[in-house]
Structure formats: C-alpha cells, structure tokens
Amino acid sequence: MGDDTARGFAFAAAAFLIWGMLPFYFKALDHVPTVEVIAHRVVWAVPVALAVLIWLGRTADLRRAIKSPRMLGMAFVTAALISINWGMYVWLIQSGQAMEAALGYYINPIFSVFLGATFLGEKLSFRQWGAVTLAALAVAVLTYEAGRLPLGALAIVFSWGSYAYFKRALPIGPNQGFTLEALILMPFALGFLAWGALQGSLFATGAGAVDWALLLGCGVITAVPLMLYANGAKGLRLSTIAISSYSIPTMIFLISFFGFGEPMDAGRQYAFPMIWAAMALYIWEVARQRRLALA
Numbered sequence: 691m692g693d694d695t696a697r698g699f700a701f702a703a704a705a706f707l708i709w710g711m712l713p714f715y716f717k718a719l720d721h722v723p724t725v726e727v728i729a730h731r732v733v734w735a736v737p738v739a740l741a742v743l744i745w746l747g748r749t750a751d752l753r754r755a756i757k758s759p760r761m762l763g764m765a766f767v768t769a770a771l772i773s774i775n776w777g778m779y780v781w782l783i784q785s786g787q788a789m790e791a792a793l794g795y796y797i798n799p800i801f802s803v804f805l806g807a808t809f810l811g812e813k814l815s816f817r818q819w820g821a822v823t824l825a826a827l828a829v830a831v832l833t834y835e836a837g838r839l840p841l842g843a844l845a846i847v848f849s850w851g852s853y854a855y856f857k858r859a860l861p862i863g864p865n866q867g868f869t870l871e872a873l874i875l876m877p878f879a880l881g882f883l884a885w886g887a888l889q890g891s892l893f894a895t896g897a898g899a900v901d902w903a904l905l906l907g908c909g910v911i912t913a914v915p916l917m918l919y920a921n922g923a924k925g926l927r928l929s930t931i932a933i934s935s936y937s938i939p940t941m942i943f944l945i946s947f948f949g950f951g952e953p954m955d956a957g958r959q960y961a962f963p964m965i966w967a968a969m970a971l972y973i974w975e976v977a978r979q980r981r982l983a984l985a
Contacts, residue, residue: 698925702934705919708911710941713788715911717950719904720784722893725882727784727908728777732872732879734909739869742917751866762874764860768853769871775849776912782842788946789958793832794846795939796965799932800825800972801851809855817975824968828961835957864920868913932976936969 719727743749755761782791800821806812814822832840860867886892897905923931943962946952954962 694927694930695925698922699930701918701922702926702931703922705915705922706934706937707941708915708918709938711945712911713783713791713942713945714949715904715907716780716783717788719780719901722897722901722905724777724781724784726886726893727780727905728773729879729882730905731776731780731908731912732773732875733883734906735912736869736872736876736909738909738913739865739872739917742913743865743869746865748863748866751862752869755862755866755870756873761860761862761870764856765867765870765874768856768860768867769874771849771853771856772871773875775846775853778842778845778849782846786950786952787842788942788950789952789954790840790842791846792939792943792946793828793840793961793965794843795850795942796936796969797825797829797843797847798850799935800968801847802854803972805851805855815975817971817978821968821971821975824964824971828964828968831961831964832957835955835960864923865917868916868920872913927980933973936973 716727740749743752755765779791782788803812803814803818804822807814807818829840829844832843857867862870883892893901926934947954
C-alpha cells in the first residue's frame with residue numbers, strides 16, 4: 691500500500707471516534723437487558739447495511755455469497771463470534787466494568803500477533819515476544835489481585851481476535867461480509883424479540899421515545915463505523931491502522947475512569963502500566979517494520 695491519504699485517515703478517524711465514544715451510548719441503555727440491546731443492534735443494522743450496499747452497487751457480491759455453502763459456513767462462524775463480542779462489550783459497559791472492556795481491546799492486537807505465530811507460522815520478533823509476555827503477565831497480576839481471571843476482558847480478546855482471524859478466510863468485501871453476518875443473526879434476533887413480546891418480558895414494549903430512539907440508533911452505531919473503517923483502511927497503511935486503533939481502548943479507559951468513576955484498584959495500577967508498556971513495544975515494532983519496508 692502507498693502513502694496514507696487524507697481521505698483514508700478521515701474515514702478511519704471517524705470510525706475510531708464513534709467506537710471510542712460508544713460507552714456513553716450503551717451506558718444510557720444500562721436499564722435495558724443486554725440481550726435485548728444486542729437483538730435491536732442486529733435488527734436495525736440490517737437495513738442500514740443493505741442501504742449502503744445498494745448505494746455502492748455491491749448487492750451482487752452479497753447474492754453470490756448467499757449461494758455459496760462454504761462462504762455461508764464461514765459467515766456463520768464469524769457472525770457467532772461478533773455477536774459474542776458485542777454481547778460481552780455491552781454487558782461490561784452496562785454493569786460498570788468499562789475498564790475491563792478497555793483492557794480487552796488493549797490486549798487484542800497483541801493477541802492477534804500471537805495467533806499469527808501459533809496458527810499462521812509467523813515468526814515473532816524480540817519486541818513482539820516482549821509485548822505478548824507483558825500482556826500475559828498483566829492478566830496474571832489481575833488474576834492474582836482479584837482472585838479470579840478477568841473473564842470479561844478475555845472474552846473480548848478471544849471473540850474479537852478469533853473473529854479477525856476467521857474473517858481473513860471469508861472471501862468477500864468487508865461491507866458485504868458485515869451485511870451477510872447481520873442477515874445470518876437477524877432471524878435469531880427477531881425470534882428473541884418476538885418471544886419476549888409474547889411473554890410480556892420485552893423492555894421495548896413499554897419504552898418511551900428516548901429509549902426507542904436509542905434502540906433504533908443501535909443499527910446506525912453498529913453499521914456505520916464498521917463501514918467507515920472498511921473504507922478508511924483502503925487509504926491507510928496497515929501499520930498506521932495498527933497504531934491508531936489503540937485510540938479506541940484509550941478513549942474507553944479515559945471514559946471509564948473520568949466519566950464513570952470506575953476505580954483503579956491495586957491490580958489495575960500494576961496491570962495497566964504493563965499493558966501500556968506492551969502497547970509501546972507493539973507500536974515500536976510496527977514502526978520499525980514500516981521503516982524497513984520503506985528503506
């Protein structure tokens with residue numbers, strides 16, 4: 691890929707800003723059951739995603755994908771993983787654990803490097819091994835101090851990291867791939883909402899105008915940043931994307947601490963500096979590889 695473009699940076703920055711500010715959005719829905727929020731997130735993302743594909747003239751790609759059993763099978767896997775990731779993220783925000791979500795997204799790029807070494811045979815440099823080791827030690831510190839594994843953060847790491855790994859095998863554009871995943875999840879989401887309505891347990895049944903606006907908006911805040919990111923990635927180097935993506939967990943961390951008043955207990959006071967050191971090693975190595983590629 692050539693030099694970074696202003697257009698690519700603008701698209702990516704808009705996506706990162708939306709993703710980074712999402713804690714405020716889902717905190718405003720903390721009185722709505724997480725599963726119901728996710729169901730609305732899926733249902734209302736579908737028309738937004740389809741509208742974008744129609745606008746781009748890429749619906750033929752989606753039709754071909756639907757007719758391919760192999761592609762559908764891979765999309766079922768990625769759809770399941772992204773739904774787990776969404777559910778865990780929303781639950782962590784709603785339950786006052788946004789800092790744990792930030793931890794997960796800080797670790798995730800390092801986990802992706804580890805996956806590449808484990809399953810793709812990629813050789814890790816000294817700095818990359820240092821980043822992996824520091825991230826593992828940070829998890830160990832948190833486990834020791836809290837007496838339990840940081841399961842929320844690890845669920846974020848494994849679901850998103852695995853999603854990105856399997857997404858590589860899905861031979862379809864990112865916009866079409868997301869639409870296909872949303873279409874796969876839609877029957878489950880509609881089924882849950884219909885069952886809840888029949889049981890009289892659905893929050894949205896008696897929701898006010900503000901809550902309905904937020905639930906409907908879940909489709910926009912789900913589909914739009916993914917598509918902004920997909921278009922931004924076309925105009926940016928991979929190294930630029932890798933480094934700038936750390937802005938997302940940084941915003942989540944700052945919101946959790948200053949906005950939501952979540953505590954920095956003893957374990958986090960040790961673990962987060964270790965994660966930030968791992969992040970620095972990761973960025974250093976990405977920048978080094980970029981310089982070598984340009985040399």
